[in-house]
Amino acid sequence: TTGKPDISREKSTELYEKSKAFFPGGVNSPVRAFKSVYGTPLFIAKGDGCHIWDADGNQFIDFCCSWGPLILGHNHPKVREKVTEVMQNGMSFGAPTALENELAELLLKNNKFIKKLRFVSSGTEAVMSAIRLARGYTKRDKILKFEGCYHGHSDSLLVKAGSGLVTFGETSSAGVPKSFADETIVVGLNDIAALDKAFEEFKDQIAAIIIEPVPANNGLLLQTKEYLQYLREICTKNGTLLIFDEVISGFRVGFEGAAGHYGIQPDIITYGKIIGGGLPVGCYGASVEIMGSISPDGPVYQAGTLSGNPVAMAAGIAQLTELLRMGFYRDLNNKTEEFTESIQRFATARNYKFKVFSIGSIFWFAYTDKETISSAEEIDPASMEKFKIMHRELLNRGIYLGPSGYEVGFISSAHTKVDLEKAKRAIFESLDLVFRK
Numbered sequence: 001t002t003g004k005p006d007i008s009r010e011k012s013t014e015l016y017e018k019s020k021a022f023f024p025g026g027v028n029s030p031v032r033a034f035k036s037v038y039g040t041p042l043f044i045a046k047g048d049g050c051h052i053w054d055a056d057g058n059q060f061i062d063f064c065c066s067w068g069p070l071i072l073g074h075n076h077p078k079v080r081e082k083v084t085e086v087m088q089n090g091m092s093f094g095a096p097t098a099l100e101n102e103l104a105e106l107l108l109k110n111n112k113f114i115k116k117l118r119f120v121s122s123g124t125e126a127v128m129s130a131i132r133l134a135r136g137y138t139k140r141d142k143i144l145k146f147e148g149c150y151h152g153h154s155d156s157l158l159v160k161a162g163s164g165l166v167t168f169g170e171t172s173s174a175g176v177p178k179s180f181a182d183e184t185i186v187v188g189l190n191d192i193a194a195l196d197k198a199f200e201e202f203k204d205q206i207a208a209i210i211i212e213p214v215p216a217n218n219g220l221l222l223q224t225k226e227y228l229q230y231l232r233e234i235c236t237k238n239g240t241l242l243i244f245d246e247v248i249s250g251f252r253v254g255f256e257g258a259a260g261h262y263g264i265q266p267d268i269i270t271y272g273k274i275i276g277g278g279l280p281v282g283c284y285g286a287s288v289e290i291m292g293s294i295s296p297d298g299p300v301y302q303a304g305t306l307s308g309n310p311v312a313m314a315a316g317i318a319q320l321t322e323l324l325r326m327g328f329y330r331d332l333n334n335k336t337e338e339f340t341e342s343i344q345r346f347a348t349a350r351n352y353k354f355k356v357f358s359i360g361s362i363f364w365f366a367y368t369d370k371e372t373i374s375s376a377e378e379i380d381p382a383s384m385e386k387f388k389i390m391h392r393e394l395l396n397r398g399i400y401l402g403p404s405g406y407e408v409g410f411i412s413s414a415h416t417k418v419d420l421e422k423a424k425r426a427i428f429e430s431l432d433l434v435f436r437k
């Protein structure tokens with residue numbers, strides 16, 4: 001028994017049947033297809049605050065938040081107003097606008113870890129450009145990434161990545177030439193010996209280490225500050241650039257992201273969707289000197305018709321302005337801590353093999369009795385069966401988690417105490433069903 005009847009999926013199913021004729025798997029991004037959870041994908045019709053509604057009219061408290069960017073929740077009035085205002089004057093020019101300056105100034109004035117930046121249109125593009133920049137700047141070809149870290153879908157990074165690739169049990173992707181993958185060295189997270197060995201073997205060949213300083217695409221694999229500091233040191237020693245991919249952690253664990261949280265200065269930082277308040281944006285930034293390699297100042301080419309798009313800039317300006325309000329992160333992080341701790345207390349009191357890992361307003365449910373999980377291989381794939389039950393039970397109780405047990409959850413400033421209490425009750429009931437079966 002599942003305890004509660006399944007929600008109606010009549011309209012979503014109808015839309016899915018139709019979409020399958022249009023798109024591979026019926027979707028425009030793989031994880032959305034609900035392949036590893038129960039039922040057909042829910043087609044979302046509307047979002048407001050911390051709630052979303054699907055095509056059948058089911059209402060959910062949303063802990064996916066468009067996979068992170070909606071830190072103010074859906075349809076935030078300030079964001080909506082600014083976007084609406086800017087849209088009255090046209091939506092794209094392919095020429096500079098004052099709005100780009102305004103968003104850049106907000107970013108750079110309040111973040112000491114980058115001095116110049118370039119706007120792009122997605123996280124994938126930001127990371128792909130950062131890698132090219134690192135290669136162009138160092139005149140080296142190899143990059144080193146970590147097993148389980150996802151950096152978007154550009155060729156050289158689709159090697160032992162997380163996100164949809166873990167969900168589907170693929171370690172790489174067809175269509176990536178072996179010669180490209182050969183330029184990518186992969187080591188396990190939190191494994192200093194493997195890292196040292198890679199630097200010995202490929203001495204003077206590694207352009208960059210790229211890491212999600214808060215790895216959040218293959219569970220939440222929190223690293224120690226000492227380990228991240230070690231990466232900084234080995235890079236400096238070897239003339240290798242350190243890239244922090246902060247597409248998830250940027251403006252999420254604090255305005256200065258993981259760099260600020262851990263107090264570590266990377267050489268290049270990538271940011272994504274969160275700086276566009278839900279519209280398609282990303283950016284990469286570095287020192288003035290490193291950014292001097294980018295075209296038209298330098299030899300590394302990178303461009304985009306929609307880069308710095310005025311509507312996306314407007315959403316970013318409105319969102320980041322809100323994040324800079326006094327106490328924003330303190331309140332959000334405290335709320336998250338209270339939420340995650342009380343779920344942990346519930347599970348621990350009942351001896352459930354269940355851990356809630358969290359940082360800032362990011363959380364991840366792990367069906368394990370391990371005290372910490374800091375590398376991809378520590379996650380038991382069998383535990384995903386438990387997630388599958390949990391996901392269904394939660395949907396049936398009006399709680400929406402992203403449809404993969406490897407993905408993290410997000411809390412927004414729109415989640416009120418009342419919403420979180422309601423969510424907790426649903427989570428408690430679902431945990432009882434998952435573990436007492």
Ligand code: PMP
Nearest residue numbers: 122123124150151152245247248
């Ligand atoms: N890097 C990281 C750390 C990510 O989490 C993601 C996607 N969530 C990306 C890059 C790619 O971003 P996008 O999906 O916007 O291309």
